[in-house]
Structure formats: structure tokens, C-alpha cells
Amino acid sequence: MNKLQQLYGDIDIYLFDQLLKGTYDQCRKVLDVGCGGGRNLVYLLQNDFDVYGVDPNPEAVEAVRQLSAALAPDNSSDNFMVASAENMPYADASFDLIICSAVLHFAQSQEHFDRMLRSVWRVLKPGGYMFARLASDIGIEELVLPTGNGRYWLPDDSERFLVNHATLLNYTQELNGYLHEPIKTTNVQNLRCMTTWCMQKL
Structure with missing residues (x-):
């Protein structure tokens, strides 16, 4: 394992970009929605962030608990819970940063997507950041x-x-958010497109 991999793990490259820019330097309490085994949490765990995660898969939650115990023993294993994006057991305005990578495109309907997104937004503090990466039709509409x-x-x-x-854009306005980065889309050989949506809650 090379040094960068030790520091950042198998991190989403666009999340890595935000960390390099220092966007989240003042965000101490972080929630990863759909955290899986914790691929996006290695740097945060090793740098004294207060890290939380939810995932509907109990095996994934157990894996991220083990990762947290190895990298940040003081970060409670209770911070990682089995829960869905639309039904999270947190109070309003609890987190400075929410990561939601490759989760929202598993919505079963427009109504389900709306519930997932509003649940994520509900637990984000005013002034906090949401990093979302999700599938889109941008560039492959036909x-x-x-x-x-x-x-x-x-x-x-x-x-x-x-x-x-x-x-x-409509959700950004409706939720009273601010695009602190332009919406960026990666086209993977016309097989799928993944869009990065970075908002700050006003």
C-alpha cells in the first residue's frame, strides 16, 4: 500500500478534491450516509474528525466499526448504525458535513428520492456541507x-x-442550498454518468 492510500484509502476522487481544497477543514462532525465499509472515511478517522455512518447492510456497518476501531480507537463504535437514508435516528442540524456517495440513485421512485434527500438535509447544520455523488442522465439522455x-x-x-x-438546480433552490462547486458530471464511455453535487446549507 502506498503512502497516499494509507492516508486516504479508496476514497472517491471528487471527495478527495474537496479535502485537498480545504473545503471541509472546519467540519468536525461528519456523517457518511450509505457508508459501506468506510472507503471514504479513512482520512477523516485518522485526523480527529467525529465520524458517524449509517448503512442498511449490517455486514457493512460491522466492517466500518472495525475500520474505525483500528484507525481511531476513541471514535465510538456506536457512531455506526444500521439505518436507511430516509429514516435516520438523528436530531435536526446534527452534522457539519454529510457524505452521500453512490446512494441516492438507488431510490425506488421520485417520492423515495425526495424522502432520502430531505432526511439527509434535515440532519445537516446550517452552514454545513453536503457532498453527494449520484447517477444522472446528463450527457446520455438519448x-x-x-x-x-x-x-x-x-x-x-x-x-x-x-x-x-x-x-x-431546483432542489438546491428549494432546500435553500448554495452550490459551492459547479455541478460536475463524469461520462463513463456512454455506459453511465455520475454527477457530483456539492451544496452548502444556508
């Missing part, structure tokens, strides 16, 4: 096939809930 309820069949043979540019 290549995806609607299957109903906001879900589409993609050229990579997966079915996901997809957003577009207008959807993200």
Missing part, C-alpha cells in the same frame, strides 16, 4: 430508457434512479 417512477435502464445494464441538471 441512451437511457425510462422504466417508470424516475428510474431508467442504463447502457451498462443497470437500473437506477436518475437526476438531471434541472432537478439538481
Whole structure:
């Protein structure tokens, strides 16, 4: 394992970009929604952030608890819980930063997406940041096939809930958020597109 990997783990490259820019330097209490095994938490755990995570998969939660115990023994294992994005057991305005990477596109419908997003936004403090990465149709609008309820069949043979540019801008305004970074989309050989949505809560 090289030194960068030891410091940052298998981190999302666009989250890495925000860390390099210092965007989240003042964010001490962090929640990873859909944390999995903790791939995006290595740097945060090793640098004295108060790290929390939720995931609906009990095995993933156990894995991230073990990671936390190894990298940050003082970070309580109780900070990691089995829970869904739309039903999190936290008070309003609890976190300075929320990471939500490759989660929202698993919404089963527009209503489900809305509940997930508003739940995430609810537990974010005013002035706090949300880092979201999710599938979109931006750039491949003619290549995806609607299957109903906001879900589409993609050229990579997966079915996901997809957003577009207008959807993200409308939610940013409706939630009283601010795009501190432009919306950025990566097109993976016209098989799928992944969009990075970085907001600050006003």
C-alpha cells in the first residue's frame, strides 16, 4: 500500500478534491450516509474528525466499526448504525458535513428520492456541507430508457434512479442550498454518468 492510500484509502476522487481544497477543514462532525465499509472515511478517522455512518447492510456497518476501531480507537463504535437514508435516528442540524456517495440513485421512485434527500438535509447544520455523488442522465439522455417512477435502464445494464441538471438546480433552490462547486458530471464511455453535487446549507 502506498503512502497516499494509507492516508486516504479508496476514497472517491471528487471527495478527495474537496479535502485537498480545504473545503471541509472546519467540519468536525461528519456523517457518511450509505457508508459501506468506510472507503471514504479513512482520512477523516485518522485526523480527529467525529465520524458517524449509517448503512442498511449490517455486514457493512460491522466492517466500518472495525475500520474505525483500528484507525481511531476513541471514535465510538456506536457512531455506526444500521439505518436507511430516509429514516435516520438523528436530531435536526446534527452534522457539519454529510457524505452521500453512490446512494441516492438507488431510490425506488421520485417520492423515495425526495424522502432520502430531505432526511439527509434535515440532519445537516446550517452552514454545513453536503457532498453527494449520484447517477444522472446528463450527457446520455438519448441512451437511457425510462422504466417508470424516475428510474431508467442504463447502457451498462443497470437500473437506477436518475437526476438531471434541472432537478439538481431546483432542489438546491428549494432546500435553500448554495452550490459551492459547479455541478460536475463524469461520462463513463456512454455506459453511465455520475454527477457530483456539492451544496452548502444556508
